[in-house]
Amino acid sequence: MKPLQTWVPVPENSDFTIYNLPFGIFSVAGDAPRAGIAIGDQIIDLAVLADAGLIAPEKDYFTQPTLNRFIGLGKKVTNEVRLQVQRLLIDEDSELKKNPRFLVPQSEATMHLPIKIGDYTDFYSSLEHATNVGKMFRDPENALLPNWKHIPVGYHGRASSVVVSGTPIHRPKGQVMPKGAASPVFKPTGRLDFELEMAFVVGRNSDLGESVPVSRAEEYIFGMVLFNDWSARDIQKWEYVPLGPFLGKSFASSMSPWIVTMEALEPFRVKGPDQDPEVLPYLRTEGPKNYDIDLSVGIRPQNGEEEVLCRSNFKYMYWNMAQQLAHHTINGCNICVGDVMASGTISGKDETSYGSMLELSWGGQKTIDLKNGATRTFIEDNDTITMRGSAKKGDVSIGFGEVSGKILPAK
Known part of the structure; x- marks a missing residue:
């Protein structure tokens, strides 16, 4: 296929x-937020395009401050x-080429959170990440809990604190239990971490009592974004027994502003890891789902x-998105x-592919050397963390842009 x-200039290696x-x-x-599509360094103003009759549906769907109504029209x-x-x-x-008012330079635009998030769920679906955490905090020989290979483990997060890329994040405060101490103390976290994740955006409602079959x-699933689920590891460690993540996670999560559709991602399907033991029938999938x-x-x-x-x-994800949603x-x-449903930390099979500072520093036991001579075990104030994602197969390439956030001192 050719x-x-x-006709729009697209820079080499553009997402x-x-x-x-x-x-x-x-x-x-200062204009009201509205919907757009990214091409190269430009944004196509969908409201103006619809007003000119060049696309359907009507303009009103594209003048909303979020994409929810548009997405709700269906795939x-x-x-x-x-x-x-x-x-x-x-x-x-095309009329689009003849009229420059349809195009807006990305450099002149402010990006907003693209959707109104009603609920946010975070999964724990990377075998390598779950194994690393289990080795650090439980048992090096039996790192995974008994349920992990039978269900896509997850928890319900806090939708109100999901922010768009570029939003600064204040270091959170909470209770931590110092090593060897008899009681907890209240302080800003000393173990602030990122979690390299992706997330999918739900594009269709289901009814209460209805189960969506994995097939x-x-x-x-409408599309995907990059996702940084910031984590305060010392706060999390003290609070997570017996009910799991709470203040150590809910202070902020950062999301990239462009939603890449599943149709655009279709060329990049691959087979996922073999699942052993075999999962229950309601979780069995066919064909490439990763x-x-x-x-x-x-x-x-x-x-x-900046350095990588x-x-x-x-x-690498053990549990795929269809299994998570089912x-x-x-x-x-x-x-x-x-x-929004996030993947959980995405780690690979060697140390260079670990998707969190917790793993890269192995719980703070190793230091990470930076080019300026500084070292890190966890994230410090005024550090900026940026995540990027891209896919390429033959002539077809796409990218997600980035999700970035700078850490400010605790308020």
Whole structure:
């Protein structure tokens, strides 16, 4: 098949190619937020495009401050909009090319959280990450808990504190139990961490009492984003028994602003790891359900250069998204358009691919040397953490942009 070409200049190695065309919410010069599609260094203003009659549905769906109403129209509509825009970007004689008001430079735009998140769930689906944590805190010989290979373990997080990339994060405070102490103390966390994750956005409602079968789960997934589930490891360690994560997680999670559709990700499907023991029937899937997406995490100290901390890949996930969603609804829990479900930390098989400072420093026992001569075991104030993701197969390449956040001192 001949590679697709667009008349819009797309920089080499751009995340936002003609094959991608992710959806987001942007504003310019104080105007109200509205929907757009990214191509190269530009944003296509979907509200203006709809007003000109070049795409359907009507303009009102694209002048909303979130994508929820648009996504709720269903994949048949949302993917047709994406394909309509793609055709306009390929056609040298298109009205889109003739009228520059349809395009907005990304450098002039402010990006917003693209969806109103009703509920947020965080899974724990990387075998390598779960094994590393188990070795550190439980038993090196029996690192996984008995349930881990039977269910996609997860917990319900705090949707109100999910923020768009670029939002500064204040160091959280809470109770920690110092080593050897008899009682806890209240202080800012001394073990602030990132978690390299991806998340999917729910694109279809289900009814209370309804279970979404694993064979149809993908019908309910609109697209994916990069996700940093910030973690305060010392607060988490003291609080998580017996009910799991709470203040050590709920203070903030950062999300990339562009939602890459599942249609754009279709070329990058791959087979996931073998699941042994065999899972229960309601979790059994057929065909390739994982995605080959390269991921990286960079750290930039204040007044310093960014350098890579780790490189991983989404294909390593033991539990796939269809299994996660099917398990999430198997008890009749309903899901809604705009719900976010995160993967859990994505770690690979060697130390260079560990997706958290907890693993990279092995619980603080190892130091990470930076180019400026500084060292880290966990994240310090004024460090900026940036995650990136991209996929390439032959002539087809796409990317997610980035999710970035700077750590400010505790308030």
